[in-house]
Amino acid sequence: MKLFKLAWASLLSRKANALLTVVAIAISVMLLLGVDRVSQQTRAGFANTISGTDLIVGARSGPVNLLLFSVFHIGYPSSNLSWDAYSHWAEHDQVAWSIPIALGDSFRGHPVIATDHNFFEHFQYGQRQSVRFAEGQPFEHSAEAVLGARVAREQGLQLSDQVVISHGTGSVSFHQHDEDPVQISGVLAPTGTPLDNAVFIPLVGLATMHGEHQAEEPQSPPSFSQQSVPQENEEPEHDHDHDHDHDHDHDHDHDHDHNHGVALDSEQPIDSLSAFFVGLHSQPRAIFMQRMINTWGQEPLTALMPGATLQELWRTLNMFERVLAIVSGFVLLTGLIGMLATLLASLQERRREMAVLRSLGAGPGTIFSLLVSEAFVLTVTGIGVGVALLYAALYALAPWIEYSFGVVIHISWPSMVEWQRMAIVLVAGTVISCLPAWRAYRNSLADGLTIKL
16 A cells, blocks of 8 residues: 555645646546447347347348338338238238338438338337327328328427428438428327338328328319319319329318318228338247248349347448457557557666665665556556446437437446456556566666666
8 A cells, every 4th residue: 555655645746747638548548448339329229129020021121121121211212012011911921910001202211101000010129118298199181191100309399389391311301291291199208219200191191102002982074165164162183293183172071181182091091111020829830921022023122120130230341340349449449559658768767766775775685566456556647537438428419319310328337348448548558557566676787876878
């Protein structure tokens, strides 16, 4: 203990050099632990995005691409699958439930997901947690929408507000569905997944926006006189791609939607889908169902198991994780080498100090231990400051990371792996200090009380 007090007093006499060494080690430790923690949190966030789903099915494409656009809303499908194909497999005797989704539109940069009530009943995330509503309820009409928690927070929207969907998935769209606004019926509770960043609308609502549904009752072709002279209480005909006369003439019809005139429970609400999720009665049958779907001859489809494809995705990204870890390791090595250089540079200046210690009875072994103790104190202090900086950065940047990247950072005590890495840093710092300590030991033997100037 006296030796550590002496080492601390010696470091205080050289505050500037000691402080720079501590800062270098602290930054190195912060980066080393921070990269690993963010990587683990990102991996956990990806893994918790979907659970309880046995298969994801889409048009023929790569499994990773299908997983990215259907679950993480990254990218877009190369082609769609038909409603007939979905109906065929949704009615299979091995299928317990299915969730159809259609993509392609957005709202102020947030992806729009067209689906049905099965999504709110069966979709799960995390540890088989079902989606919950913070307020409101699922959509009941084709002109209603449900917002993710982040969308409602960022856009400042509330229940009953109206929003206009844009065509396309970019943040800037040149085509707005102004003629088909949707009203907010509910807001989902936060999940920490891409669901928070999405807007959910009925399939029939998306089909109506894209002109797939017109009035439900067929109309006979109008005669020339009918085209020339509008009848009483009728709107003049406009040259648009979609016929919206029923939006104005049939508000009293309670069997149809109040805006679009299309029933929400249509037998075929949309012509094609981007993908659909499948839950089976028996999970071990997933691999057989996957093979059946992938080899189906009527339409080329791709079925994947989310867990296996996530592992494949992380194997692809593993190289980037290793690169970040290597960079962090080199930063740490730079900090330790800086400490070594500082200790070596100070030896010449401290030869008088060592001679005084020898005159007070300190042996060469004590001089060696003093230098090692100083390095130990510097390394421990650097590790402590680095951990403090890491937690300060996590607290400060966690909201920004979630806002920008959708990764939820959970603040927790250091894991066993992190403790092991800190121990490795401590051992490395102590071992590196043996070189200047040996030099000081040799100098103390050679100098005695004679000081070489």
